[in-house]
Amino acid sequence: MTKSLSILIVMVLCCRVGDGFGQTYSSIDDIVQAYYKAVSIGEKESRMAAYEDIFIPSGTITSVKTSATKPSSVKTLSWGDLIRETAPFYSDFEINLIENEREVDYYLDIATAHTLVNQRSLQKSTGKTYSQFLWIDFDLVYFDDRWYISAINWIDQSSRQPIQNALLTDTLWHQSE
Amino acid sequence: MHSQNAPLDSYDAFYLEPIEIKGNVERHFSDGARISTMIYDSTGNSQNITLTAKEYDEQLFMANADFIVTRTPEVLIYRAYEDLASVYSSVKIELVDRESGEAYSTYSVQSMKLVRKFDDWYITHLNIQNESPIDPLPAHLVQDKAAISASAAVEKENNDLATPKEGIPFDSAKVYHVRDVDEPPVYPGDVASYKNMLDQFQVTTIATPGYTPFIITIGEDGLASLSYVHDLSGFQISRAESFVRSMLIWYPGIKDAASVKCKIILYIHD
Numbered sequence: 064m065t066k067s068l069s070i071l072i073v074m075v076l077c078c079r080v081g082d083g084f085g086q087t088y089s090s091i092d093d094i095v096q097a098y099y100k101a102v103s104i105g106e107k108e109s110r111m112a113a114y115e116d117i118f119i120p121s122g123t124i125t126s127v128k129t130s131a132t133k134p135s136s137v138k139t140l141s142w143g144d145l146i147r148e149t150a151p152f153y154s155d156f157e158i159n160l161i162e163n164e165r166e167v168d169y170y171l172d173i174a175t176a177h178t179l180v181n182q183r184s185l186q187k188s189t190g191k192t193y194s195q196f197l198w199i200d201f202d203l204v205y206f207d208d209r210w211y212i213s214a215i216n217w218i219d220q221s222s223r224q225p226i227q228n229a230l231l232t233d234t235l236w237h238q239s240e
Numbered sequence: 241m242h243s244q245n246a247p248l249d250s251y252d253a254f255y256l257e258p259i260e261i262k263g264n265v266e267r268h269f270s271d272g273a274r275i276s277t278m279i280y281d282s283t284g285n286s287q288n289i290t291l292t293a294k295e296y297d298e299q300l301f302m303a304n305a306d307f308i309v310t311r312t313p314e315v316l317i318y319r320a321y322e323d324l325a326s327v328y329s330s331v332k333i334e335l336v337d338r339e340s341g342e343a344y345s346t347y348s349v350q351s352m353k354l355v356r357k358f359d360d361w362y363i364t365h366l367n368i369q370n371e372s373p374i375d376p377l378p379a380h381l382v383q384d385k386a387a388i389s390a391s392a393a394v395e396k397e398n399n400d401l402a403t404p405k406e407g408i409p410f411d412s413a414k415v416y417h418v419r420d421v422d423e424p425p426v427y428p429g430d431v432a433s434y435k436n437m438l439d440q441f442q443v444t445t446i447a448t449p450g451y452t453p454f455i456i457t458i459g460e461d462g463l464a465s466l467s468y469v470h471d472l473s474g475f476q477i478s479r480a481e482s483f484v485r486s487m488l489i490w491y492p493g494i495k496d497a498a499s500v501k502c503k504i505i506l507y508i509h510d
Contacts, residue, residue: 121290123274125364127324127355135323137355139272139364168317168328170349172278172286173369175328177319198321202351202367204276206286213276213290214365216353218324224474229321233455233468233503 088117088209091167095176095201098212099160107150114142119204119211129221157185160199166230172205179226196220198229247325247354248318250361254352255311255331259300269293270355270362277368293363307335314347323356347371415457415467415501416493423494425458425502427487441483442509451507454480460499462489467503476508483508 088094094117101113125139140148164179177200184193202214220226254268275296277289291299303309316329328351335344351367418424427434438444444451454476455468464487469477493502 119276119288119290121274121276123272123365125270125272125353125355127322129322134358135356137270137323137357137364139270141272168351171369173276173349173351173367175326175351175367177326198324200324200326200353202276202353202365204278204288204367206278206288211288213288213367214274214353216324216326216355216364218321221322223322224477226321228469228477229319229324231319231467231469233318 088211091169091174091176091203091210094203094210094212095162095165095178098201098215099162099180103157103159105153105157107146107153110153111143111146114146117212118142119213122212123214125214125216127216127218129219129223131222135218155187157187159183159185160197164227164230166232174201174203174205174210176201176203177230179230196226198226247320247327247356247361250354250363251313251316251327251352254363255313259297259304259309262301263297265300266293266297268363269296270357270364273362273364273366275366275368278370296366303335306339307337310334313350325354325361327352327354415503416495418493418502418504421493421495421500421502425462425493425504426491428491429488437483437486441479441486443480443483444507446507448507450510452476452510453505453507455503455505456484458490458492458502458504460492460501462492462499464490472508473510476510480508 086093086097088097097113097117101110101117104110104113122142123139124142124145125137128136130136159182161181161183162178163181166177168175168177177198180197180199182195182197184195185191186193197217197219199215199217201212202216203210204213205211218229250268254265257264257268259265273293275291275293277291279287279289300309310333312332312334314330314332316327318328319326328349331348331350333346333348335346336342337344348371349369351365352363353365354361355364356362442451447453452471454466454472456464457467458464464484466477466480466484469480472480492499494500
C-alpha cells in the first residue's frame with residue numbers, strides 16, 4: 064500500500080514538473096489555446112503565473128487600438144507590465160477570447176500564428192457584454208522541447224474594413240530597391 | 241531622417257540600411273521592440289536569445305568590423321491590417337571577410353511585425369531563424385534556390401549542394417506572377433465581354449491616375465479570388481468583391497504543362 068502510494072506520488076510529481084499548467088506546449092495549438100486561457104484568468108497572481116508559463120522572460124505584447132477619428136494608439140509592454148497595467152480593467156470585467164480563424168507560417172523553431180478572435184468582455188457590475196474582433200499575431204519559438212510565445216501583436220477591428228482582411232495574404236518575389 | 245509611408249518601404253529600408261554607423265539599425269524599431277533569434281549549441285539543441293534594438297544594432301555594427309554584410313530579402317508572405325503589418329520572409333545574408341575576401345552566404349527566415357506611429361512604420365518585433373544545414377529552406381522560399389531547382393540539368397547539380405532538388409519544376413502552393421508562367425490565365429469568351437465587365441466595375445488592367453491597385457488570384461481550377469486589397473477603401477473592396485464574384489471560370493495559368501495559381505494586378509476607380 065505504501066509502495067503504491069509512493070509510486071502514485073512520484074507519477075503525479077513527474078506529470079507536473081515541466082508541464083506547466085498541465086500542458087506540454089508541444090504543439091502550436093497548445094500554446095495558442097494556453098494564451099486564450101491565461102487571458103481569461105481573473106485573479107492577477109494566477110494570470111501572472113500563467114503568462115510566465117507560456118512567454119519567454121523577455122516576451123512582449125504590442126497593442127494597436129484603432130480609432131475612427133484619431134491615429135491608432137500603439138503600445139509595447141513586457142507581459143509583466145501588461146498584467147500590472149490591466150489589473151484595474153480585470154477588476155471590472157471578465158474576458159474571454161474565442162478564436163474564429165487561424166493561419167500559421169512555420170519554419171524549424173520559429174512560427175507565426177495569425178488568428179482572428181472575438182473578445183468578449185463581461186462587465187461585472189452591469190452584466191453587460193461587450194464584443195470586439197481582433198487580429199492576434201503570435202510570434203512563437205521552440206526550445207527545450209516546447210513552444211514559447213516571444214511576442215504577441217494585436218489590433219482591433221476598425222470601422223473602415225472587416226478584420227477578415229488581416230488574413231488576406233500576398234506572396235511576392237521581393238527585392239529591395 | 242526615417243520616413244517611410246508604407247510597411248514594405250520600411251521593410252526595404254531596414255534591410256538596405258548601411259550598418260557601419262551605430263544607430264542606423266536601431267532607428268527602424270519602435271520603443272520596447274525585441275529581436276528574438278534561434279541559435280544552436282554544439283549538440284544541436286536550440287536556444288533562444290532576445291536582444292533589444294540597441295543590442296541588435298551593436299551586434300550588426302560589430303559584424304561590420306570583420307565582414308561586409310549584405311542582407312537581401314527574397315520572398316515574403318505579407319499581411320497587413322490598418323496600422324499593423326506582418327512580413328514573413330527568407331533573407332539572404334552574404335558576408336565577405338574584409339581581410340581574406342572569402343565570401344559566405346546563408347539564409348534565415350525572419351518574421352517581422354511593423355506598426356504605424358506618426359505616419360511612419362517601425363518594427364515592433366523580429367523573430368529570426370537561421371537556416372539549419374540539416375533542414376535547408378524549401379526552394380519555394382528562396383528565389384536563388386528555386387532558380388537552381390528549375391534548371392536541375394545545369395552544372396549546379398554537381399556542386400556541393402548535398403542533395404540537389406530535381407523534378408520540382410513548379411510549386412503547386414506558389415502563386416506565380418503572370419510573367420513567370422508559360423501561359424498566363426485567359427478569361428473565357430471574347431475580349432469585348434471581358435472589357436465590358438471591367439468597365440462595369442470601373443476596373444482597368446493598367447496603372448491609371450485615380451485608380452488603386454489590388455490583386456486577384458486565379459487558382460489552378462480557374463476560380464478567381466481577391467488576394468490583396470489593403471490599399472482599397474471599404475467601398476472599393478465591396479466593389480472588387482462583386483467584380484470577382486461576377487467572373488466566369490478562367491482558363492488557369494500554365495507552367496511546365498501544369499495548371500498553377502497566378503496573380504493579376506488590377507486597378508479600381510477611387
